[in-house]
Amino acid sequence: MHPDAWPAILLTLQLATVSSLILLLIATPLAWWLSQTRSQWRGTVSALVTLPLVLPPTVLGFYILLLLGPNGWIGQITETLGLGLLSFSFTGLVIGSIVFSLPFAVQPIQYAFETMGRRPMEVAATLRASPLDAFFSVALPLAKPGLLTALLLSFAHTVGEFGVVLMIGGNIPGKTQVVSTQIYSHVEAMEYARAHALAAIMVLFSFLVLLGLSRLRRNGERVVS
């Protein structure tokens, strides 16, 4: 295996891990709100959350790049704060991945909360648990399968990301070059053997992740029923 591959693989795993963990933190309260609220904003928020699913990744990447750049409002904030620009950095990639995989994280969790229904929370209330207490001691444990699905789907989705990462990262080896953009570079440079090798690893990896996911879910189902 080509030595260049390892930094790319490591970066990909790092990106996927950090993104999916942060995504879990963002998506869970969001999914909770969407499942519980009767507000008129529910439909709008839901549509916004699903938007990254239908936008072409390169387009998404381009607009996030604009936002993070010197003229974008996030870029201007970060510069004022002395943080420089987030584009073309790992942080920028994480932001892009989070937006890109948001619907993959929110939907399974929201579904888990909705399936749970209102009864467990009512029961918790009759047992002196405040709403916050009940969320952590009842809702979250019951939604564990959904949380797991969200984590693994975001992880796998980020590993396969291309357009967003290319746009926001610039495909700089060792810094923002992930496995998918490295494969692209190999193909462009007509280094097909390397491209095949990397692609095979990616496919195998994704397959194992999904296999693991279905195993874990089946275990979870056995416990609950």
Place this chain on the structure above:
Amino acid sequence: MGSPGFDRVILVALLCGFSCPSATADVTAAVAANFAAPMKSIAAAFEQQTGHKVSIALGASGQFYAQIRQGAPFDVLLSADAEIPRKLEEENLAERGTRFTYAVGRLALWSKDPQLVDSKGLVLGSDRYQKLAIANAKLAPYGAAAREALQNLGLEGRLESRLVQGMNISQTFQFVSSGNANLGFVAWSQVFNDGKLISGSAWLVPEMLHSPIQQDAVLLKSAARNPAARALLNYLQSEHAREIISSYGYSHAP
């Protein structure tokens, strides 16, 4: 959540990432994808000679343009055309006086079939093929050149229905090499290496049939004080570099 083994893998990956030193390059070059192969050779030679490390980011020139405008940390740009470096210079994102043509692309009519294309390109006018691949003229300089050539040969109208468009020269090449198109206008550098045709049959399209496919390089504003970056650009114009570039099927500016 998850088996302990899985957690451990994640931990290792994270730790490795934090401690793994990514060798910081002295020059980060944004290079048009089609120039990947020669650039790799040139960079290796440059590194050996000067000790400066070069990091090559491959991509599409248009993508690089957008990214540079957004503050991308590239030091030099090797574009696939002349337009983008000129615009960057105009917009004050590139150092004035550093722009030059590092290579001139040659257009080739190529087929995977070693019998199909003759040395005069007469097969174009025949009906011994169904599909002709060509790059999108708006997006790729090779595409624009191919259109020009067809126009000058008076064949554009007649062949319009047989055209298959690729988004870029790489995709166009893939159409032909995969057999989806019997013929295609590709970059000579894609099919010619070390003094001979890699495979199939080709016709090197005479330069008078289209405007020159000038590929320009430029030093970006952010690297104004980067001596290694300037050195790389100079190296590109050296005798050794020019030899490498020629061997990959490119011409030089007159």
Place this chain on the structure above:
Amino acid sequence: MSTSATLSICLSLPRADFTLDVDLHLPAQGVTVIFGPSGSGKTSLLRCVAGLERAFGSVVLAGAVWQDNARDIFKPTWQREIGYVFQEASLFEHLNVERNLTFGLQRVDRNATAQALAPIVELLGISHLLTRRIASLSGGERQRVAIARALVTRPKILLLDEPLASIDLARRSEVLPWLERLHEDLRIPVLYVTHSVDELARLADHVVLLEKGRVVSSASLSDAVASRQLASALGEEAGVILDGKVVACDTLQNLTQIRVGSHHLWAPDSGIAIGNSIRLRILARDVSLTLSSHDDTTIQNRLAGVIVSIEPDVHPAQTLVGVRCDDLVILCRVTRRALTGLKLDVGASVWCQVKSVALIV
């Protein structure tokens, strides 16, 4: 009844088919059964008392104001000292039985140990279930765990929403005896929602009749059972429920003698020891009237009394006659034809012949 010892519920809540509109003052002890047909608002009422639904009005338990719209007070459910048993047990699937019980315990007393569970576990007979997973319990066992769980938080009132409704008949014996035991041992008021006469008969001290969201009657059990409203609510099953005490046993004939008020009734022996309190049920259709007492009849239980009410019955051919026998009122089902034939009217002296006495065991 002093205000300090009552549960006062004044609520109004619009629903799809009706509006729940109640103004109740219930005793702050004993079991109050909220009785009525399906869709009469019983569950909504219970949920409002618990704070799970937000009605307009007030809820005050023995001085503690849980809700008072006039003063802009609304205590959310988790701040009300209630124990609630849902119709489908609704135990936490992700915890075993013991953890389900300690869930509430931890929140009322952070330092409490599992030892504190012992008396309630014993009361509900679930000590052998503590380490089991919820999925492995039967319906009856689940409900007992649910009741125990509700009691663990030392509530000031226990609310049960048709706890036996989702348990099949055969399994109800797994829960009912425990509920009756609860009835004896608990010092807190209990609100018990049901549409089952059997449960009402066994458990009620006070009865609230609900129909289409309105209170038709709110009375003690003895007053309620003789009332026209409950009778018409019970329809075919109209009858009376009496409290009595076992005073003698005829082991040769397998009979038990029960003192009810100032009367003695014989019933088939059911193994209850002498001295125990017991409830009986006498269905109106098992009582007939005669003008004089006869010994040449198979009927063992005959009580003298005076007719106090004649009400229409389910079928136009029949009437429900209320007869006061000293301190008891017994209902009998008599055809109008018979009434006119015997020239019976309010005030007439008659003998009630009770063919069958059902002991509620």
